[in-house]
Amino acid sequence: xxxxxxxxxxxxxxxxxxxxxxxxxxxxxxxxxxxxxxxxxxxxxxxxxxxxxxxxxxxxxxxxxxxxxxxxxxxxxxxxxxxxxxxxxxxxxxxxxxxxxxxxxxxxxxxxxxxxxxxxxxxxxxxxxxxxxxxxxxxxxxxxxxxxxxxxxxxxxxxxxxxxxxxxxxxxxxxxxxxxxxxxxxxxxxxxxxxxxxxxxxxxxxxxxxxxxxxxxxxxxxxxxxxxxxxxxxxxx
Ligand code: CDP
Numbered sequence: 001x002x003x004x005x006x007x008x009x010x011x012x013x014x015x016x017x018x019x020x021x022x023x024x025x026x027x028x029x030x031x032x033x034x035x036x037x038x039x040x041x042x043x044x045x046x047x048x049x050x051x052x053x054x055x056x057x058x059x060x061x062x063x064x065x066x067x068x069x070x071x072x073x074x075x076x077x078x079x080x081x082x083x084x085x086x087x088x089x090x091x092x093x094x095x096x097x098x099x100x101x102x103x104x105x106x107x108x109x110x111x112x113x114x115x116x117x118x119x120x121x122x123x124x125x126x127x128x129x130x131x132x133x134x135x136x137x138x139x140x141x142x143x144x145x146x147x148x149x150x151x152x153x154x155x156x157x158x159x160x161x162x163x164x165x166x167x168x169x170x171x172x173x174x175x176x177x178x179x180x181x182x183x184x185x186x187x188x189x190x191x192x193x194x195x196x197x198x199x200x201x202x203x204x205x206x207x208x209x210x211x212x213x214x215x216x217x218x219x220x221x222x223x224x225x226x227x228x229x230x231x232x233x234x235x236x237x
Contacts, residue, residue: 003147004029004132006231007140010154011193011204013161013168015215015223019154020136022224024081027231030129032076032083034137034144035105037118039096040074040085041065042105047087048072062113069117076125083125083133106195109138115201119144132235138196141207150234152227153206156216158193162186 006029008020017033024031045065068074076083077091085092095101108114122144126133135144141151156164162185166177196204206212211230215223 002149002235003126003145004130004235005126005145005148006132006134006227007145007148007151007207007210008134008136008154008227009138009140009142009151009204009206009210010136011138011161011196012189013165014154014156015164015220016136016154018220019152019215019223019227020134021082022220023227023231024134026224026228027132027134027235028081029132029134030078030081030083030125032122032125032133032135034118034122034135034140036083036085036093036096037074037076037121038109038114039101039105040087040092041069041114041118042101042108043092043096043098044068044072044074044087045108046100046104062111065108065111066113066117069114076121078125078129102192106192106199110195110199110201112201115139138204139202141210142205143202146207150227150230151207151210152230153210153212154223155212155214158186158190160216162189165189 006023008016010016017035020033021031045068048068049064072088074087077086085096122135126135126145137144141148141153159182162182163177166181166185171177171181193204213223213226
């Protein structure tokens with residue numbers, strides 16, 4: 001039986017999650033944002049292990065963090081076809097977007113034991129949802145679901161991605177973004193991309209059989225339309 005999963009990967013703020021969410025809605029599939037799970041574990045670690053020693057991957061205790069994720073627990077809950085992150089029974093979809101979490105998440109995502117734990121959760125979610133799941137992240141097509149019948153790798157120029165991220169945060173509506181703020185955000189994204197692309201385990205890269213889509217000049221509607229068209233070809237009926 002064909003695995004009903006669509007893998008959407010790409011660098012920070014390339015539009016993966018918005019695209020994956022809209023594609024899932026149009027196909028009537030569920031949406032799983034794997035980054036949300038990495039962010040939820042980061043939030044749990046910051047709140048329970050503390051800021052100390054949270055500087056880089058090596059300084060976090062892998063065993064302690066995975067045990068914490070099991071105990072609290074950190075998990076995904078399916079609500080209206082969207083897998084939402086929860087920590088100790090509380091929905092953390094908003095809390096995980098804070099600067100504090102964003103700043104630490106790549107360090108935590110570099111820990112092999114954490115990645116393994118997240119990957120098991122993702123596979124359980126997909127196997128338990130035979131209707132189909134659109135999963136977005138960094139290593140979905142390469143590591144988590146290498147057999148996905150459709151893999152998409154989204155890119156966009158760093159500046160465009162920074163602009164989108166600031167707009168998403170409610171800053172600089174209608175093109176009024178402060179140039180200095182834009183420069184800093186572009187740098188922060190580039191630093192996270194470097195960390196994600198150069199780490200030893202499951203680095204950010206496109207699978208050999210992924211469809212690459214540069215979205216710098218595409219609207220969200222256009223990019224969603226393209227992925228939906230590919231999905232209808234790969235998953236007929
Ligand atoms: O902010 P953005 O949407 O670009 O990132 P995200 O999808 O929320 O992911 C946050 C961080 O989690 C990334 O910078 C990666 O370090 C990590 N991540 C990962 O390593 N593998 C994934 N499949 C998803 C996220």
